[in-house]
Amino acid sequence: GTVRGVAWSTDGRAILGCCLDGSVRVWSVDTNDDATVTIRAGVDGTYSTTFSPDGATIAVSCFDGWVRLFDARTGALRREWDAHPGSTCHATAFSADGERLVTCSWDHTARVWNPDDGTPIATLDASDGVYAIAISPDGSLVATSGSTIIVWDVATGSRRHVLAADGAEPTRLEFSADGTRLASGWSDGIARVHDVGRGTLVSALGVPGPRVETVTFLPDEERLATGDVAGTVRVFPVSGGPARFTVDTGGRAVNHVASAGGRIAVATDQLWLVDAARGGIVFGTAPHDDTIWHLSWSPDGARLATCAMGGVIRILE
Template sequence: MSSPADLPPGGEDPAPDHAAALALLRERLRLAHLHAGEPSLREIERRSGKGVSHTTAAAVLKCQKLPRWGQLELVVEALKADPKEFHTLWLTVRTVPSVEAKPSFAEAEKEGFDAPDAALALLGHGRSVFAVAWRPDGLLLATASYDKTVRLWNPDTGQQVDSRRRARHTGPVVSVAWSADGHLLASASDDGTMRLWSPEAGKQIGKPLIGHTGPVAAVAWSPDGHLLASGGSVDGTVRLWNPDTGQQVGEPLTGHTGAVLAVAFHPDGHLLASGGSVDGTVRLWNLDTGQQFNSRRRTRHAGPAYAVAFHPDGHLLASASDDGTVRLWNPDTGQQVGEPLTGHTGAVLAVAFHPDGHLLATAGRDGTVRLWNPNTGRQVGEPLTGHARSVSAVAFRPSGHLLATAGTDATVRLWQLTAEHEASREHLEEQIGCLRARVAVLRRERNELAAHLRHRASS
């Protein structure tokens, strides 16, 4: 148990030091555990859906070293505490200086603790990995590969989840997407089909969805889960499907003069974006009318548009292209916003917004992953390197603190974002100010709780 002397001093110091910040996190975990009724380690393991083992839960609660955020988050949720508060505490420990040597990546992996910029490699696919998608609760990661399989992974252990439940196509799998409730997984393949899978049941649901006249290059699920969208790499059409019946909805959406390589739903579900290869255009479709939206102001790259993604609030659309640029567009007007984002030395193959919209991740044929501030168009931090070949997919964990990437080197990598990536210096200073105030509140809460326990013990 921590004593008051272990807590950071309030008010007069310019910032808490590392040891004091870690002590505050440890004390807050103790209080959360106490408020939750002091559940056993096995119970925490059960509540986390076995996302953390009882031994990992013990290490997190002891908090002698800074745990990985993903493990801490699961323990906090099992204790029914506030993840946002704990992430602020965790980020402060990561940010303030430490006089202790940081563990090597190998030590961090062995002990279950975080090492900055370390990328955990998920190995299992035998060929290029083309797509990654997080289940909405962030506890599973789905990957799709040229080896004709879709695989599921536990992001905190890096292990496949019941490899016997691996989903298979008869051709390379190039795209994958989760339903909003996380119960179904859709996959698109060069075999000309889309398939729906139940990861829980470990089997395909219904018959393959067939309609495109060639390979299916992309699949996306609408926010309400009532529609699937797909893009054809031969017929150049976008098609909509009812996932309950497996039937097409309406007529194919036509307009691209070549393959449709990407599709993405607007957060409100009424617009759909698609990216084309030959024509290099990004098109918007009004799903209420089935017509192109703002077709006179069609957005265009100088090469194929490989990926599209909407900002979480829908006010921006990002597209990535063979021309080596990422462009931001206003979906209401079709106008480009700011200058193209340049930095990749080859084609940009994937793009994804952070869940809170403050970062944009891109991946390219140059083997790098880059992070950008979409408000300024500036790159954030150094490129993330680790893949041996092209990086074909990027996706942020729904909590926002982990980035998954996949490449033609047959690996999937998980990146823990550094403090530089997660917050600006000004934002960190604001957080530290809030933490000082929180220290006083925690002290008062601890004293009140201690008094209550003494009273209960004496009565």
């Protein structure tokens, strides 16, 4: 079935795929064999999956609202709980130290859990459905995306900031590596960077236009790459100003961008590799027969994993 997302283990030796048919599969990158572990995680389907920071546990968010944690080596179920009763669980994310697991749902909440026993730590009550989450590197803050972005204090469950744009809704969220800034794409064609401590706007990047579907900080943390539904990739200085360069992928909607080692990988119905310094297209290829939903660099930046609607994961050197 369709593979919605891929994730690497922290040592780069295993790749994790999440499928709409409710299965999760783990492959050993070194052997290139069939899946070493196949997990039947959700009866109706799964939304997302991720490794814990130590690589020992796989967390899966399911259509039925449950969160299920599995042993990454054996596939055995470790624990499960109904994280969002009567609703769906859209996403899961571990804090960097692995001590917290955050989930979100259309039930207007994001919830923070102790992954060791499934006990709740905090319920973050948003004003509408939450379909994306991001955790600050130190685990103290959670950002949720609905009709607005809300930045939450995990310790107290209180709102730190509400970030909004007139007539626009946020799409993708990403904290900077030092946790001081939050980048977001918006439906009005603008990417925005906010100061997390103050809740103030650092920069609004671009001009009104097609929805910005994906954003990512480049490794230097001074530039931001964006991709929109019209097929345009732009790289901006985080502090503000015009785009350093623009790349046109030919009108194909950009679903995801990710950067490593001086390159930006771009997912449309093809895979594009862009020079992060000069902006030229290094190459374009079609590793799948259909739309690429997601891509992910290995921790060392040497390999790139892509997944698509057809149920295939490709790993490129």
